[in-house]
Structures are given as structure tokens and as C-alpha cells.
Amino acid sequence: MPNDQSNDLFDRLASGAAAEWSRYVDHAFVRGMGDGSLPEPAFRHYLAQDYLFLTHFARAYALAVYKGRNLADMRASLNGLKAILDVEMDLHVSLCAGWGIAEDELERTPESKATMAYTRYVLETGLRGDLLDLHVALSPCVIGYAEIGKRLAATPGALDDANPYRVWIAEYAGEAYQSVAASARATLNRLAADSLTPARFPRLLTIFAQASRLEADFWDMGLTLTD
Numbered sequence: 001m002p003n004d005q006s007n008d009l010f011d012r013l014a015s016g017a018a019a020e021w022s023r024y025v026d027h028a029f030v031r032g033m034g035d036g037s038l039p040e041p042a043f044r045h046y047l048a049q050d051y052l053f054l055t056h057f058a059r060a061y062a063l064a065v066y067k068g069r070n071l072a073d074m075r076a077s078l079n080g081l082k083a084i085l086d087v088e089m090d091l092h093v094s095l096c097a098g099w100g101i102a103e104d105e106l107e108r109t110p111e112s113k114a115t116m117a118y119t120r121y122v123l124e125t126g127l128r129g130d131l132l133d134l135h136v137a138l139s140p141c142v143i144g145y146a147e148i149g150k151r152l153a154a155t156p157g158a159l160d161d162a163n164p165y166r167v168w169i170a171e172y173a174g175e176a177y178q179s180v181a182a183s184a185r186a187t188l189n190r191l192a193a194d195s196l197t198p199a200r201f202p203r204l205l206t207i208f209a210q211a212s213r214l215e216a217d218f219w220d221m222g223l224t225l226t227d
């Protein structure tokens with residue numbers, strides 16, 4: 001449960017932007033994956049866009065490596081970059097293959113406006129801001145999917161063979177992804193200890209709320225098959 005008295009920066013952000021956060025993690029698309037009622041075309045549309053999303057997200061992590069002030073910062077961001085390129089991307093490509101979507105088809109998919117808006121927002125926030133701004137912009141993605149995966153996995157029936165979305169849920173509820181999210185939380189707290197001031201918090205909250213909104217819009221794009 002988000003808690004605004006917490007020492008955990010992520011908890012403070014999620015509770016400060018509670019409306020945007022819950023629209024994202026409690027979205028109809030998410031509930032439809034949990035009970036298996038999500039229409040297959042919506043999931044396929046989402047999966048192809050998510051491939052493009054992850055490509056840009058890897059670039060945003062590469063920017064975070066560049067923006068590191070020391071080796072500890074650079075290694076933390078490099079681990080995030082490796083988690084996308086070596087773990088999540090492989091899982092994604094094999095998940096797509098299971099749905100009969102080949103990698104060259106993913107490469108040829110035109111990027112939707114929701115994908116462009118979200119990924120370019122994160123990249124632009126990172127370009128103009130510092131490392132803390134960038135990691136705050138990245139955090140709804142990593143920590144949000146871990147939370148969604150964990151919640152869905154705890155829903156009765158979600159991991160049953162009858163649910164076509166069980167592989168997706170198991171991926172994000174799994175230990176590997178949960179530990180990537182735990183590191184992202186720790187990175188935020190380490191950066192906050194160094195450079196968070198009371199005056200800065202509202203600006204970080206704006207970034208966090210905006211990124212959470214764009215995540216919810218990404219689910220909308222999948223659900224409504226929008227270009």
C-alpha cells in the first residue's frame with residue numbers, strides 16, 4: 001500500500017499521485033489479463049507495441065548509464081539496461097513467438113502515438129533533467145509491472161492453464177523481474193539521499209504522475225487497438 005510518510009521515495013510518489021497510479025495498475029486491460037477475458041486482438045496489439053516500447057526503454061537506460069556521476073550510479077543503470085536487453089526482451093520475443101508473432105513482424109510494426117508519447121517523454125525528461133529525474137520517469141514502468149504481476153498472480157485462477165495470459169503474469173510476478181524492481185526502488189532511494197530536497201519533491205511528483213498517466217494510456221491503446 002502506498003504510504004506518504006514512508007522513507008521510500010517510490011511509496012511517496014505513488015501515494016502523491018494515487019489517482020494516476022491506480023488508473024494504471026488497476027486498468028481494465030490488467031483485470032482482463034487476470035481473469036482471461038481480455039480480447040486476443042487487444043493483447044496482440046499491445047505485445048507488438050511493447051516490443052517497440054522496450055527498444056526505446058533500453059535507450060533511456062543507456063542514457064541513465066551516461067548520466068551516472070560515479071561507477072555505482074553507472075553500474076545500477078547498466079543492470080537495468082541488461083535486465084531489458086538480456087532478460088525482458090528475450091522473454092518478450094519468446095512470448096510473441098508463442099502467439100505466432102515473429103521478430104521481423106515486430107520490427108516492421110508502425111509505432112503507435114501512445115508508444116511514441118510515453119517513450120519520448122521518458123527520454124526527453126532524462127535529457128533535460130538529471131539522473132534522479134530520469135529514474136523517477138522510469139520507475140512507474142519497472143516497479144508498476146512488478147506490482148501488477150504480483151497482484152495478478154495472487155488472483156484466483158490467474159495462473160491456471162485456462163488463462164491465455166498466465167505466461168505474461170508469471171513473467172512479471174517471477175523472482176527475476178521482482179528483483180529488478182527491488183533494485184529500481186533502492187536506486188531511487190540512493191539518489192534521493194543525495195539530491196532530494198523538499199522543494200524538489202513536487203517536480204518529481206509531476207514527472208511520476210505524467211509517466212503513470214502515459215502507462216495507463218498505453219493500456220488504453222491496447223484495449224482500443226489505436227494506431
Ligand SMILES: Cc1ncc(CO)c(N)n1
Nearest residue numbers: 050053054141142145218
Ligand atoms: C508499457 C510498458 N511499461 C512497463 C514495462 C515493464 O518493463 C513494459 N514492458 N511495458
